[in-house]
Amino acid sequence: MSGSLALQVGALARRSVFRTLRQPAQVVPSLIFPMILVAINSAGLGKVTEIPGFPTDSFLTFALAIPFIQAGIFSVSNGGSDLARDIETGFLDRLALTPMSGVSLVTGQLAGVLVLGVAQGAIYLVVGLAAGAHFEAGLAGVPVLLALALCISFAFGCIGIFAALRLGTGEAVQGLFPVLFVFLFLSSMNLPRNLIEQDWFQTVATYNPVSYLIEGVRSLFIQGFDGEALALGFGFSIAIGLAFLAAASASLRTRLTRT
Amino acid sequence: MSLGRYRSVALVVAWRNLHNFFGNPALLIPSIMFPLFFFVAFAGGLSRVEDLPNFDFGSGYTAFQFSFVLMQASAFGGVFTGFGIARDFESGFGRRMMLAAPRRSALLTGYALSALVRALFIQLLLFGIALGAGMNVDGGAPQLIGMSALGLLVNVTALMWAAGIALRFRSIQAGPLMQIPVFLALFLAPVYVPLDLLEGWVHAVATFNPFTLIVESLRGLVSDEPFHTGAAFLAALALGAVFLAWALRGLRAAEAAGG
């Protein structure tokens, strides 16, 4: 990365991180809400571990992967809304009048999302362990978990940036929030795919990339180091991120029509 | 103010809200899609749960989940009407209505009427789709009407809670404050399994949660195995009365603040 590009990315990244951390209304729900849900669902579905073939006897251990995805969904909404607000207020025009490159803008914008994503992952792990979840991968698995959290944040962050550049308003970006929850619910969120009874649901969950993100995280808690699950988790998250990053770059060329 | 005048104010407020609701896809479509989506996700994704030992519900998991979804859709329908009240007061339209209506409680009645019609519309859709999907209904027409009536009481209760918040804050920023307590109250009831299959602290909370009585009663009605139906109606009425008082006090607060 050239010196000036690094400088631009650094300046925008710093701003992105500050902006994220200075909005408690964004940060706090994305930390607390998933934890509350997992607590409720673990207690509500605790008996599900008695289904033959269920991979663990702790539903909390099983379900702790879900907050990582919910955090990602929040980051689409929050990160995307921040960029959309820049577009609506004309701040993007201000940035366009500087030598800032499009690459710097997108990369810098992601910084806040990524920092929050890693912090969230660490918090979920600590709170989950304190509540009695088991982390089979052990100490060696912690950096792998945080790396996967980073990749998941990258994936959803890129979705948010693309949405902001394409749609241009915060309201429209927020409208994606329920759509993404659909992807979460139609996955192996509550049951392993092989235990889903309804064929059509199992098929949908199999084709849903979110299932592999969840299973990648979950594998660290239940199996330890499952190469296939981790490969799929990392692979899908990076692929989703890169695909939406490319789409975001194309949208940026339209949005930032400076000569 | 004569009863005739009161009625005409209430009806015109209800008409306006319903006109906006049915005429605006951005409001109508999510109101239909969300309950359907939850129904599909829960009934489809978790149907294996009925294989659990001691899961004793004769009408099948689809009907089991339908009851919860009916309650949830009714409650959130009320909350979404509350969002409308907040938007009206934030934009100044609420003030216009308060200036015009001699008895301001007629406005609240109008909002309630529109919420009830919306809820009934959603209920009919849900029933139609669930029956089309093959849901077993062991209860007869009186039981189904009872389900609808109980759902409508939940709708009004949730509306009055949300209205009280909306009238005090008079801003859509209070949306989470309207929504999250309702969400928690619903999900701290037996969502996925019957009460006796819940474990830990959730079981304790659910035991005292009035929504537990309501959802179990709904399940009793659909399966023709009545479960404290009278008590459930009383609980719903009592909650409704409490939150009606809450909403009326909120109306006084809005009046004092000049709308």
Added chain:
Amino acid sequence: MPAAIEVRDLVKVFKKGPRAVDGIDLRVEEGEIYGFLGPNGAGKSTTVHVLTTLIPPTEGKALVAGYDVATQGAEVREHIGAALQEAALDPFLTAREHMRLQTALQGLPRDERRRRGDELIERVGLSEAADRKVGGYSGGMKRRLDLALALVHGPRILFLDEPTTGLDPQSRSAMWDEVERLASGEGVTVFLTTQYLEEADRLADRVGIIDGGRIVAEGTPAALKAEIGQPSVEAVAADPSDRGRLAGVLARFGHDGDCPQSTPEAVAVRLAGGEGNLADVVRALDSEGVAVEHLQLHAPSLDDVFLAKTGHSLEGEGEEGDQAAAHAPQPA
């Protein structure tokens, strides 16, 4: 000497939209304050967006600081600063943090950044509020920061798009002082769009009046107003029976062949000698013993110029536009 800004046959047509700029020519010399005056929707902001390289022109040529806006955008941006219609700021950053971001993006050397940021913050009077988040700033403070950010890299050409819309009179006056200082003290060329007659009158060396995407008049404010006509004086006699004598006195100061205009109450005449004649009129009335109850000088305004050129008034539209801007919801 090359012009700071040179525009020939500039056209901008939006997709499925209006012909927002419909063939304009203009030339702004270095160090000049050029006022671009017109109502809402006239094409002012579109012109600024083209000249600041934010959108490409559809047809025509525009050179800013000697560089073509269509093909040499990066070079243009190095030489210009812009404070656009919205004070585009991040509500979660402080003024100092804005400066830090802007100086870094503009490529100022690291050891220069803080100094330059602090210097500009002080210059626009925001030192005390520099470490507060911009979300809590007043409209005037935001505009001042907006201007300071536009000056970070010391541009020779400054574009200001309606810089005082929505500001209180005090903030507006402070902004005018700063613009004048930049032009006269530092030789910065200022291209200023406005819908306020007073602003154009006060600040601009030359004014271009735009309506419907075309320039309908251009010149110094005085020359434009003189084109329309001389000022007129209107008087009401204290004793209605003196109306005839009042008209006779005023007629001596009017243009040859001009009869004083009479209404049931007042008499008015265009002054052949301009505003300077007013004292003579007063002396003449006094020496003739004609007592007046009311005496008023009406000078042509830029609104009169606009009216003469376009057939409709700028002032009413300007006020409506101003009200609309003042009541528009603030961005989130």
